[in-house]
Amino acid sequence: xxxVSLDDYRAVAPKGTVEFLRCLAxxxxxxxxxxxxxxxHGGGVxxxxxxxxxxxxxxxxxxxxxxxxxxxxxxGVTKAFHNALQGQDQAITKEMLDVYAATNTANARxxxxxxxxxxxxxxxxxPLIEHRPGKGKWVWRCHIDLSNPxxxxxxxxxxYVARYDAAVFSLPRFAKRLYIPQxxxxxxxxxxxxxxxxxxxxxxxxxxxxxxxxxxxPILLQVSRFDRFKDPIGVIDAYRLVKRHKDCRLILAGxxxxxxxEGAAVLAEVREAxxxxxxxxxxxxxxxAHLEINALQRAATIVLQKSLREGFGLTVAEALWKGKPVVxxxxxxxxxxxxxxxxxxxxxxxxxxxxxxxYLLNNPDLIAKMGEAGRxxxxxxxxxxxxxxxxxxxxxxxxx
Amino acid sequence: MRERAEVPFxxxxxxxxxxxxxxxxxxxxxxxxxxxxVSLDSVCYHTHGSLLRHRYRxxxxxxxxxxxxxxxxxxRVLGERLAVLDPIDFVALxxxxxxxxxxxxxxxxxxxxVPRVVHGEPFEFIESWVVGxxxxxxxxxxxxxRKRLSDLDNxxxxxxxVEARVRLERKRxxxxxxxxxxxxxxxxxxxxxxxxxxxxxxxxxxxxMLAYCDEVLSRGxxx
Numbered sequence: 001x002x003x004v005s006l007d008d009y010r011a012v013a014p015k016g017t018v019e020f021l022r023c024l025a026x027x028x029x030x031x032x033x034x035x036x037x038x039x040x041h042g043g044g045v046x047x048x049x050x051x052x053x054x055x056x057x058x059x060x061x062x063x064x065x066x067x068x069x070x071x072x073x074x075x076g077v078t079k080a081f082h083n084a085l086q087g088q089d090q091a092i093t094k095e096m097l098d099v100y101a102a103t104n105t106a107n108a109r110x111x112x113x114x115x116x117x118x119x120x121x122x123x124x125x126x127p128l129i130e131h132r133p134g135k136g137k138w139v140w141r142c143h144i145d146l147s148n149p150x151x152x153x154x155x156x157x158x159x160y161v162a163r164y165d166a167a168v169f170s171l172p173r174f175a176k177r178l179y180i181p182q183x184x185x186x187x188x189x190x191x192x193x194x195x196x197x198x199x200x201x202x203x204x205x206x207x208x209x210x211x212x213x214x215x216x217x218p219i220l221l222q223v224s225r226f227d228r229f230k231d232p233i234g235v236i237d238a239y240r241l242v243k244r245h246k247d248c249r250l251i252l253a254g255x256x257x258x259x260x261x262e263g264a265a266v267l268a269e270v271r272e273a274x275x276x277x278x279x280x281x282x283x284x285x286x287x288x289a290h291l292e293i294n295a296l297q298r299a300a301t302i303v304l305q306k307s308l309r310e311g312f313g314l315t316v317a318e319a320l321w322k323g324k325p326v327v328x329x330x331x332x333x334x335x336x337x338x339x340x341x342x343x344x345x346x347x348x349x350x351x352x353x354x355x356x357x358x359y360l361l362n363n364p365d366l367i368a369k370m371g372e373a374g375r376x377x378x379x380x381x382x383x384x385x386x387x388x389x390x391x392x393x394x395x396x397x398x399x400x
Numbered sequence: 401m402r403e404r405a406e407v408p409f410x411x412x413x414x415x416x417x418x419x420x421x422x423x424x425x426x427x428x429x430x431x432x433x434x435x436x437x438v439s440l441d442s443v444c445y446h447t448h449g450s451l452l453r454h455r456y457r458x459x460x461x462x463x464x465x466x467x468x469x470x471x472x473x474x475x476r477v478l479g480e481r482l483a484v485l486d487p488i489d490f491v492a493l494x495x496x497x498x499x500x501x502x503x504x505x506x507x508x509x510x511x512x513x514v515p516r517v518v519h520g521e522p523f524e525f526i527e528s529w530v531v532g533x534x535x536x537x538x539x540x541x542x543x544x545x546r547k548r549l550s551d552l553d554n555x556x557x558x559x560x561x562v563e564a565r566v567r568l569e570r571k572r573x574x575x576x577x578x579x580x581x582x583x584x585x586x587x588x589x590x591x592x593x594x595x596x597x598x599x600x601x602x603x604x605x606x607x608x609m610l611a612y613c614d615e616v617l618s619r620g621x622x623x
Contacts, residue, residue, distance in 0.1 A: 016553030020413045024533050172524035175420040184418040184526060335521075380454045393417045393531055 004192050006055050012191040013385040021389060025059035028395045032062040032136075034115030038078065038124035040067050042287035043225075044187055044314045045121050045143055051190045051384060052391070061395065064115065068107040068125045073099050078124045079262055084153035085123060086145050086229060086309045092153055101127050116399045119168075119391075126160040137398045140164045143187065144311045145332045146174045166398065170312045170333055183394065186336070188387035189317045189378070194290035196321055199298060207295035213281060218248040218361055221300035223293055223318075226254040226266040226284075229309040231329065234350050236273050236280065238306065241354035243279070246361045253283040253296055297322045301367065302360050306353050307331045317382040320344075320374030325367055327356045337382065343374040401622050405582035408538035409545055409574075411552060414559040416452060416528035418445070423525040427516040428473065431465070432504045434525055440493040441567075442527035447487045447496060448562050449528050451602055452555065462598045463487065464523070465500055472520030478507045486598055493566060530563055542583055546613040549606065557602040561595075575609065587623035588616050 010018050033056060037045050049065050056063035070078070077096040084090035108131035120128055121141045132138050140161050146154070146169070154176070161167060166181040175182045189196055199207075208215065220239055224230040232252050239250040252270060254263070267284060274280040285292055297303060303319035303326045310332030317337055319326050326344035328334035338344040345356040360367055380386070421438060425431040435443075446464035461467045461483035470479025481503050490496035508514060535556065539545035560574035570577065572593055580589030591612050597605045616623060 014553070016413070016551055016556070019535065020415075020533065020553040020555065023413065023535050024415065024531075027533070169420065172420050172526065173521070175422055175524075177422060182420040182422065184420050377454055389415050390417070393415050396531060397417050397529060 003054060004051070006058055008192055009383075009385050012379070013383055014380055017385050017389075021385060021392070022059065024389060024392050024396075025056075025061065028392050029060035030062065031116040031395055031399055032064065032114065033391070033395055034113065034118045034136075035063070035065045035121065036068065036111070036113070036118065036125050036128060037065075037121035038068050038070070044312070047193070047195070048188060048190065048384060048387065051193060052388060055384075055388060056391075059392075061392070064112075066111045066113070068104065068111070068128070070103045070107075070124075074103040081123055081153060081157070082144065083229075084150040085157065087148045087150065088229075090150065090153070092156065097156065101130075104128050105131065117395050120164075123157055126157060129160050129163045137165045139166045139168055139394070139398070141168045141185075142174060143170060144174075145171075145309050146176060147171075168394070171336065174332075185387070185390045185394070186333070186382060187312045187314055188382050188384045189314055189321060190384045191321060195294050196318060197294070199291075199294060203291070204295050204298055207292055208299055211281075211283060211292060211296070213249070213251065213296070213299065215299060217279075218246070218301040219251060219296075219299055220248055220302055220304055220357060221251045221253065221296055221319075222304040222306065223253045223296065223315045224305065224307070226263045226270060228266055229307055231306045231308050232266070232270045233273050234308075234353070235304055235306050236270070237350045238304075238353040238357065239280070241351065242357045242361070245358055247279075248301070248361065249279045249281065251281045251283060251296060251300070253285055253293060293318075294322075297324065300324055302327060302357055304353065304357070305329065305334055306347070307334060310334055313337065314382075316344075317378050320371075320382075321378045323368075323371030323375050325360055325370035325374065327353055327360070329353075337377075339373075339377065343370055343377055401616075402582070402584045404540050405578070407578075407582055408540050409578045409582070411535045411537045411539075411548060411556050412559045413533045413535050413553045413555040414530050414563060415533065415555060416445070416449065416530045419527050419529065421525040421527060424522040425525075426522045427514050428469065428475065428478065428504055428508060429514045431468075431523055432501055432508070434523075435465075435497060435501055435504075438525050439527050440497065441529065442525050443493050443497045443500075444566060445526050445528040447500075448566050451558055451562060451597055465504075468521075468523045469515075472517050472523070473515045474518075474520070475507075475515040478504065478515070481507060486596070487566075488596060488598060530559075530567065532559060532563070542579075542585070542613060542617060545579075546610060546617065549613070550610055554602040554606065557597075557606050561597055561602075561605060585616065585622045588612055591623055 035049055039046050053063045053065055077099050080090045104127035108128055114133055115136050118136055118138045119141050122143050168183045168185050169175045222235050297319050303324045305313050305316050305328040307329040312333030316326050316334055326338050328338045328346055330346040330348050338346050347353045423434045425434050450462055466479050466482035469475045537548050539548050564570045564574045576589040576593035579585045595605050595608050
């Protein structure tokens, strides 16, 4: 990742943002801000931390990032836990909980957990709270959809979360009944990252050629992990309904993540559902394929994010930033990013997705108009500069 | 009209930390119940605070209560009755709260079934803590003031035009107060004071103020 400075955001952030951030940061200067999560690569949290930390450092905040380590058994447990917290039926046994707690205990011994503000991201490292040092505020940052968790899974997690000084959620509906303060912070995208920066025609065409994607017909694209909550099979079904009326291609591009052991099984199901259709492209991309995802999003005519459950779904903001309308499932943060009839459409079924895709393909002027609205919306609400301001404010308010 | 003020206008920006209160109203009656309990910071967030959010996210009306009633509950009558309330008319947030409660209560008296969310989203109460941030920018002259105003983060417009009056309980918005008192421009101050941010947003407020300043600068005298 190339190094950028805050000044580089002048061209993309709303007017006056950079000056504002410098002034805000004066009040947080010298304080330590530690982030802890479970993966250095893959997923929106890791991506944004890679960029957020250097900028915080540039602004005089002592920002650090620790990553917990675990074996396959640990990631198997946390994946099951993750699914249960998002409402899927999962058996959580005592043995699994023991692995969860023991791995965190081992990490607590190895990691430096000192900080004026310690932000623990997601459930995987949540038990670290049992090992907090004497000083500093500890805040649990939840990136997943907790609106309808399996009751037992939430009961188990709650015993850790309740011990934090505060919790942060991405949407109001994810907040839980807790006696600690709960804050709302939307996640964000980095417009200067490899995944979101502007591409020249040469880069775009070269990348698509390498991926074997022709641009001879409209492209429908879904970028997401191969995960049942993202409903890739539903996307294929919707594409087939559209294809009866309008010739198009479908690309399902999935990135892996260190902490997602279930992806291979879902990928196999997707391949089977796609069959031998030459217009369905299933791309299994490594976590580092940022340029490829960027090119695919820019080449797409319409971007889909037909999730059944979603934390925030930042691929939506990525697509909007590139001027693409999004047809997304009415789940999690997609409903905040997709403003119906303005930046795209939220849908509740395969048929609903197919109808809106057809509608947009038949109205190219609307595609352009929505794309423009989407980019401006993201500029104000979902860029890393706004996220940075929120975190600095938390640091100032909670550690004063 | 004074060429140069003795005391500069010090620009502040602001940012809000949003706290989720865990109170979710699914019916209009619950909305009233929770509205009586929540802090005035929450009333502020759902009314004045909408100016700090993008217009797409605010919804059809400029306060969250009206938008929720109209869109999520699909009670357009209540939505319209709440939408017409102009937050700027209320000196104290407590008065604004009482008025919203009385509008919803009167509405409920006139119907037999309490409207509720069926397919929409419940109303989520949030409160905001606004942190003022000195931007290190001062203006002594109208020309300077105009120049600075054109480049600022729009949270500064909110802070001086809305936050100053609503939560810091200043009698006039900061811009009007300084233009009138420090530059002796009562005409310009009155025009600025009369601008309604709820009918066009912060950017429109900024552009109108810039236009008024330009008019004074080109005429060389007050409006």
